[in-house]
Amino acid sequence: MTTKNIETFLDPQYLEEILGSFSKATGLHIEAVNRKGETLAILGNKERNDFCQYVRSNLKSEKKCLASYKEAILEASKWNEPYFFRCHAGMIIWAVPIIFNNVFLGSIICGQVLLWKPDEFFLRELKKSNSKYLDVKTLEQKVKALPISSPEQSQAAADMLFVVVNHLVKRNIHTLEEETAYHQKRLQIKTDLENRKKHHTNAEFIDYGKYLKKERRFLSYIRLGDKTRAENCLKDLLTDLLTKTAGERTTLKVRVLELASLSSRAAVEGGADPERAMAILKDFNTEIDNIERVEEFFVKVHKVISTFLEGIFNLADKKHLSLVTNARNFIIENYYKPLTLKATADYLFISPSHLSRLFRIELDCTFNDYLTRVRVEKAVELLKKPEYSVAQVSKAIGFKNQSYFAEIFRKYIGVTPLIYKNSLF
Incomplete structure (x- = not known):
């Protein structure tokens, strides 16, 4: 992602779907804001309450709102957790940061509530901070209709919102990883097709x-x-x-x-x-x-x-991954030889008993089981070639006894090598 900002990072439709539902469930106002504190979207169709709309109706007062948002979201980004603050008009709001790869993109703002009924002290502070720009009587009238949320309710809502926002971030990281994979695959397809045209x-x-x-x-x-x-x-x-x-x-x-x-x-x-x-x-x-x-x-x-x-091959112990992989590759490359557990163990510089234990524990089969499986797969390939007889195939894949080969082949494939070969031609 070359441009690291909230607008390019979050899917607007999914943002509205998830946080819109959160707003409807809690009855809380929710906004997505950028790093400057500017509102990008109001989610859940729950507009700002009458009080906040009136406060923002004055340009200078609105600038104070923006400054409150900007300061709060920067604090939230420092701690990477919900940050509660009181705006210049006395409203309680909390900010949940959106951080991707240690880059702060913006925040989800929620709240616009009071924690208690407005008292004389609250009204006095409200008048002091807003009388220059707004009509105090109108403010006092509108503040009476503000929702009251207890500290416990507000904290619970903030914690829940933090979980939801983290889900959104992880989802978008996954989406970006998929898009990167698609881009790389697109380039690979183009390269493969061009190589084919050349050769x-x-x-x-x-x-x-x-x-x-x-x-x-x-x-x-x-x-x-x-x-x-x-x-x-x-x-x-x-x-x-x-x-x-x-x-x-x-x-x-x-x-x-x-x-x-x-x-x-x-x-x-x-x-x-x-x-x-x-x-x-x-x-x-x-x-x-x-x-x-x-x-x-x-x-x-x-x-x-x-x-x-x-x-x-669901390897339980990662430290054995290299040994098991090398053993398997050795068998695939040498299946036609009189291969033994000891010869393979010697090649890997480990004891036969340790290699045997690895096959049983990590691959859930014996050494001979896997060797036989490889030989039968190679036999199936060779039997499809008209120039090879059953006896020649048996010898080519490492079986000295043709009858034993027929018995093993039938066990794995369901029919004898001769019946299988005759069914192909």
């Missing part, structure tokens, strides 16, 4: 068959919890979709929803909690329904797939 022809991406092959590889990475490769593949898939659909929103939305749905199932197969995965997918489907911009589609689907991947 490829559009005809290369018209065939959905090629897209579906990439999609299967992508889902395989998800099942294995290979976040880096999954994210790189996702980037390529989304650029393919944008090229194929020419940015047409309806078709793009269908494909993105389809990709998210397939990803949720792959995540469950990889070990993510099914109930949580389906709940995340449901929220995603609702969230994406009214999206208009292409970059929003891409940011949202990237976010939800990252969540699925986190669900597969």
